Amino acid sequence: MPQWLFPRTALSLTVVALASATGLLLVSPSVTCLALGLLSLAQLAAMRSAWRVACLIAAATLGLLTPGMMSYLLPEAWVATTTWQSLAARILPGATIETLRAPLLATVSLQLTALALILRSRARLGAPLLIIAATLLIGLQAIEPALHPDFIPLLHYATVWPALLVHAVLLLAHVVYALPYWRGKQYLTTALWLPLGLVIVSLLLWQQSHLQAERTLHQRAEARVQSVMTQLNRELTDHLDAMRRFTRSWALQTAPPDYRQWAHQAEGYQRDFDYLINIAFITPDSGIRQVYPATPDNLSLLGLRLFDVQPAGRRALEPALRDNREGSTDIIELLQGERGMIHYLPVMNAQQTHIGATAIALSFPLLADTLFKPLPKAEGLIQWHANGQILAQHGDATRPGPWTYHHRIALGDKRLTLSDQPRRDHLLSQLPRLPTISLVLGLAFAYLVYLVIYTLKQLGHHHRAMQHSNQSLQQEIRTRSELQREVEWLARHDELTGVANRRYFLDHVSEHQDKRPLSLALFDIDHFKRVNDQLGHLVGDDYLKRTAWLGEKLIGQHGGIFARYGGEEFVAWLPGLDVEAAQRVADTLRLQLADAHLPHADGNPITLSAGVVSVNDPQPVDMTRMMQTADEALYYAKRAGRNRVVPGRLGG
Numbered sequence: 103m104p105q106w107l108f109p110r111t112a113l114s115l116t117v118v119a120l121a122s123a124t125g126l127l128l129v130s131p132s133v134t135c136l137a138l139g140l141l142s143l144a145q146l147a148a149m150r151s152a153w154r155v156a157c158l159i160a161a162a163t164l165g166l167l168t169p170g171m172m173s174y175l176l177p178e179a180w181v182a183t184t185t186w187q188s189l190a191a192r193i194l195p196g197a198t199i200e201t202l203r204a205p206l207l208a209t210v211s212l213q214l215t216a217l218a219l220i221l222r223s224r225a226r227l228g229a230p231l232l233i234i235a236a237t238l239l240i241g242l243q244a245i246e247p248a249l250h251p252d253f254i255p256l257l258h259y260a261t262v263w264p265a266l267l268v269h270a271v272l273l274l275a276h277v278v279y280a281l282p283y284w285r286g287k288q289y290l291t292t293a294l295w296l297p298l299g300l301v302i303v304s305l306l307l308w309q310q311s312h313l314q315a316e317r318t319l320h321q322r323a324e325a326r327v328q329s330v331m332t333q334l335n336r337e338l339t340d341h342l343d344a345m346r347r348f349t350r351s352w353a354l355q356t357a358p359p360d361y362r363q364w365a366h367q368a369e370g371y372q373r374d375f376d377y378l379i380n381i382a383f384i385t386p387d388s389g390i391r392q393v394y395p396a397t398p399d400n401l402s403l404l405g406l407r408l409f410d411v412q413p414a415g416r417r418a419l420e421p422a423l424r425d426n427r428e429g430s431t432d433i434i435e436l437l438q439g440e441r442g443m444i445h446y447l448p449v450m451n452a453q454q455t456h457i458g459a460t461a462i463a464l465s466f467p468l469l470a471d472t473l474f475k476p477l478p479k480a481e482g483l484i485q486w487h488a489n490g491q492i493l494a495q496h497g498d499a500t501r502p503g504p505w506t507y508h509h510r511i512a513l514g515d516k517r518l519t520l521s522d523q524p525r526r527d528h529l530l531s532q533l534p535r536l537p538t539i540s541l542v543l544g545l546a547f548a549y550l551v552y553l554v555i556y557t558l559k560q561l562g563h564h565h566r567a568m569q570h571s572n573q574s575l576q577q578e579i580r581t582r583s584e585l586q587r588e589v590e591w592l593a594r595h596d597e598l599t600g601v602a603n604r605r606y607f608l609d610h611v612s613e614h615q616d617k618r619p620l621s622l623a624l625f626d627i628d629h630f631k632r633v634n635d636q637l638g639h640l641v642g643d644d645y646l647k648r649t650a651w652l653g654e655k656l657i658g659q660h661g662g663i664f665a666r667y668g669g670e671e672f673v674a675w676l677p678g679l680d681v682e683a684a685q686r687v688a689d690t691l692r693l694q695l696a697d698a699h700l701p702h703a704d705g706n707p708i709t710l711s712a713g714v715v716s717v718n719d720p721q722p723v724d725m726t727r728m729m730q731t732a733d734e735a736l737y738y739a740k741r742a743g744r745n746r747v748v749p750g751r752l753g754g
């Protein structure tokens with residue numbers, strides 16, 4: 103696959119974006135989804151190397167996410183959560199602060215991705231730290247529900263196991279793609295330890311502050327439902343007390359109350375407790391004698407026998423009519439058509455005789471309205487249950503929070519349940535700062551520290567690498583110059599004997615021909631073949647070296663140059679020496695060699711023969727002629743029996 107189509111960096115970034123998106127899709131589907139879509143487009147543009155387009159789209163994404171991010175980061179004292187909420191509603195009709203901002207971590211990761219795209223940075227550079235942090239976060243997330251089952255998990259969207267799985271797979275994919283980049287970069291991992299410590303500390307701190315915040319919210323929600331309970335109890339006690347007083351007031355009379363009296367007494371109570379929809383006088387045979395208020399519904403009940411029309415209430419009514427005991431019905435469908443409950447109180451006359459009972463019917467919807475009126479609807483949903491049925495409810499059921507509080511409540515001899523489910527955004531708005539901020543700041547700080555240490559270590563690494571390559575370069579230069587010197591030396595010297603070679607000799611001679619007289623001596627070791635044949639080539643080589651050493655030393659002392667001319671032949675250039683002097687020098691070398699303890703196989707010392715030639719006239723030297731003449735003289739020396747020096751004469 104071509105590199106431009108699927109570059110590793112773009113792929114890594116896609117993986118990061120997808121990982122954060124998994125959570126987003128489950129939680130905040132509006133702005134974040136839009137941001138995600140934009141980022142995907144930017145990634146696509148980056149993959150096609152359209153960097154300018156990619157940068158533009160990524161910058162738009164950054165801008166889109168900024169208000170959400172700001173809403174997390176600006177302290178409540180500067181911009182209140184309610185202000186953010188009204189801003190959110192203005193940007194997107196019907197939106198809340200929760201739809202405007204993605205979960206904090208996800209927002210950060212999306213923004214980082216956008217930033218990485220804009221800067222074209224290698225996101226995988228910091229990946230070891232980020233991947234470990236993400237793994238720890240997910241691990242913490244996985245065990246958190248077991249540790250604190252009552253609390254909202256740290257990242258509540260990631261508790262769903264498919265989301266956890268997707269995260270784990272994406273993390274793994276990221277590691278696989280980043281591994282080749284990390285390989286061999288030891289400093290990448292050695293820079294990890296300190297920031298990793300910081301990550302762990304900020305995770306633990308975050309977990310603690312998260313738990314603390316959860317506890318605070320829990321307590322506040324408890325307090326809210328507790329206050330409703332207290333109010334309810336007070337209300338019920340008050341109205342029962344009032345009704346008992348109302349009922350006792352008939353004990354002064356001898357006859358059952360007429361409508362005028364009944365209405366006159368009941369009016370005040372009904373005004374104070376407006377959820378009492380019917381205050382009736384019941385005769386001993388369960389007939390409805392008086393009702394208040396005189397609504398058409400209530401008036402239509404007059405004369406009915408409750409034992410007949412409302413047999414469900416018989417069990418509560420009979421004790422009041424016969425045994426002078428109070429009784430309450432279950433939650434029933436009232437004859438007025440509402441759900442409610444009837445409380446029966448016995449009525450005695452002045453002679454302490456049962457003359458009937460007071461029936462007080464209360465409507466639950468109206469009672470709930472009275473009790474819940476002071477509670478803002480936006481804070482959550484409060485419900486009243488009995489036998490699994492909802493009797494009344496108040497508040498907003500959209501965006502419910504994670505907790506529901508249940509409280510048992512006694513209503514007469516009946517048991518009801520009051521439940522409260524605060525809205526999540528209401529809970530969060532009660533926190534001055536979200537605990538996730540401490541995590542994000544901690545992670546950002548750890549990442550910065552990581553980058554600093556990483557950069558320092560990388561610089562150190564590069565410095566060391568540079569030093570190393572400098573050293574090898576210097577070594578290379580040294581080796582090369584030694585080689586060069588050797589090559590140059592070899593070009594001018596004889597490898598075996600170490601004296602000048604023929605080429606150097608000839609070059610030297612061509613440049614030093616001015617002096618007069620000027621002599622040339624040609625030496626040849628006598629019967630050298632025998633040395634090789636009888637004593638071996640190694641001995642032959644050794645003899646050659648010793649001869650060269652003697653010759654170089656002697657000729658050098660006379661200001662000349664001594665060279666190996668080839669095989670067992672040597673040549674000397676002796677400026678300033680006439681033929682006699684040169685002959686003497688050559689003879690000295692002959693004698694020195696004879697005394698040098700270099701014997702033939704028969705014990706006789708090896709010897710040499712030499713031909714010497716000189717020039718005195720100022721004419722330019724004819725080198726060829728000189729060499730020929732010296733060679734001829736040498737030849738004569740050999741022919742004359744060897745071990746001698748013969749002077750040659752230049753013809754003409």
Ligand SMILES: Nc1nc2c(ncn2[C@@H]2O[C@H](COP(=O)(O)OP(=O)(O)OP(=O)(O)O)[C@@H](O)[C@H]2O)c(=O)[nH]1
Nearest residue numbers: 626627628629630631632634639640642643669670
């Ligand atoms: N060990 C050794 N032998 C060499 C080297 N160069 C030439 N020779 C030998 O030198 C010998 C020269 O032999 P010849 O030219 O026949 O002459 P010679 O035996 O010295 O006899 P004359 O010169 O006539 O006295 C040969 O056997 C060569 O192999 C060398 O570098 N090392």
